[in-house]
Amino acid sequence: MNKPALTAPTVDVHAHLLLPEVEALVADRPGLAEAKALDARRNGPEALAVSGPMVRERIPLLTDVAAxxxxMDAQGVDVQLVSPSPSHYHYWSDEATARQVWQTANRVTADHCAKAPERLRGLGLVxxxxxxLAVEALDDALDQGLLGVEISSHAPGTPGVELSDPGLEPFWARAAETGAILFLHPFGCTLDERLDAWYLSNTVGQPTENAVALSHLIFSGVLDRHPGLKIIAAHGGGYLPTHIGRSDHAWRARPDARGCAREPSSYLKDLWFDSxxxxxAVLRHLVATAGADRVLLGSDFPFDMGNEDPLGALRAADLPAAVHDAIAGTNAAALLGLG
Incomplete structure (x- = not known):
């Protein structure tokens, strides 16, 4: 169907930035080699052989504002919400290194966006x-003029840190208090070598991690305790929105699944999801499940698992004009506070 002209800017909330400065500061730190070896095992040699050249050919798009x-002009995108590549999380790092990572990431991302302030908004790291340390890092990002931070589905380790971890309660409270945007974007999958062929580490791993992370937030009551959180889930929230009925059934049938105040599906309307x-068909289902006001345009710019024509993909869903326009930009403009 023909779509009317948008009155709001088109906004892509899922776009990435490479930060050579971060990689330079961690290059000689203990723990990096082990983290890289784990990443290599999880992805497999065939995936690494493809991913290396793919990233290298996209470096101008990942680092140069003009490019x-x-x-963006070619795509018809007016504004991007730019977040660091998840490869920069470096959750293996000690406290001193972690502070350098978030300070550098926040500063470099802010500097990148400041070169085109009408078109680029940024997110930092925690x-x-x-x-x-998460509250301190969030405050640093906001002080740099960023809109919030990007987080993974968990922090690996022994023990690891899930998003339901009680230690993160001050972080959720501060994010709700400040209105910070939290972009939930997994990196890696704990299914490990089971996904080390055919790029299953990404195609299956990412939506799995999204579903697990969102389930931790919902079932643990984080969203009950902090109703003002502004969380955007990448990859349409992964498998959770399409299989949320199973979560509802568990909540109704089992007392051990009742850590949240109401049916899990109801919390989808408290979150935002990229497209x-x-x-x-999945996009139409996401709109029906979460609500037309909870879906935002996302492309994973400029990686190969993204969409080079996000507006074309949105048009392919053949949604009503008002819903199309909401996803293309109106929803994000309101959420991000764009004029």
């Missing part, structure tokens, strides 16, 4: 592996 804006689901 980014030119591609060290989930050190929950007691990057690679299937028009």
């Amino acid at each position: 980014r804006l030119a591609r 060290p989930l592996q050190h929950p007691h 990057l689901v690679h299937d028009p």
Whole structure:
């Protein structure tokens, strides 16, 4: 169907930035080699052989503002919400290194966005592996003029840190108090070598991690205790929205699944989801399940698992004009506070 012209800017909430400065500061730190070896095992040699050249050919889009804006123009995107590549999380790092990582990431991301302030908004990083430092890192990001931070589905380790960890309660409270945007974007999957072929580490791993992380937030009552949180889930929330009925059934049938105040499906309307689901039918289902006001345009710019034509993918879902326009930009403009 024909779509009317938008009155709001088109906004892509899922776009990435490479930070060479972060990689330079961790290059000689203990723990990096082990983390890289784990990542290699999880992905497998075939995936690494493809991913290396893919990233290298996209470095201009990931680092150069002029190249980014030119591609946005070609896509019909007015504004990007730019977040660091998840490869920069470095959740293996000790406290001193973690502080350097978030300070550098926040500063470099803010500097990148400041070169085109009308078109670029940014997110920083926090060290989930050190929950007691998360508020400090969030405040640093906000002080830099960023809108919030990007987080993974968990912080690996022994023990790891899930998003339901009580140590993160001050972080959730501060994020709700400040209105910070939290972009939930997994990196890696704890299914490990079971997914080390055919790029299952990404195609299956990412939506699995999204579903697990969101389930921790819902079932643990985080969203009950902090109703003002502004969480955007990448990849359409993964498998959770399409299989949320199973979560509802568990909540009704089992007392051990009743950590939240109401049916899990009701919390989908308290979250936001990007549109990057690679299937028009799934996008229509996401809109029906979460609500048309809870879905935002997302492309995973400029990686190969993203969509080079996010507005085309949105049109393919053949949604009503008002819903199309809401997802293309109106919802994000309201959430991000764009004029």
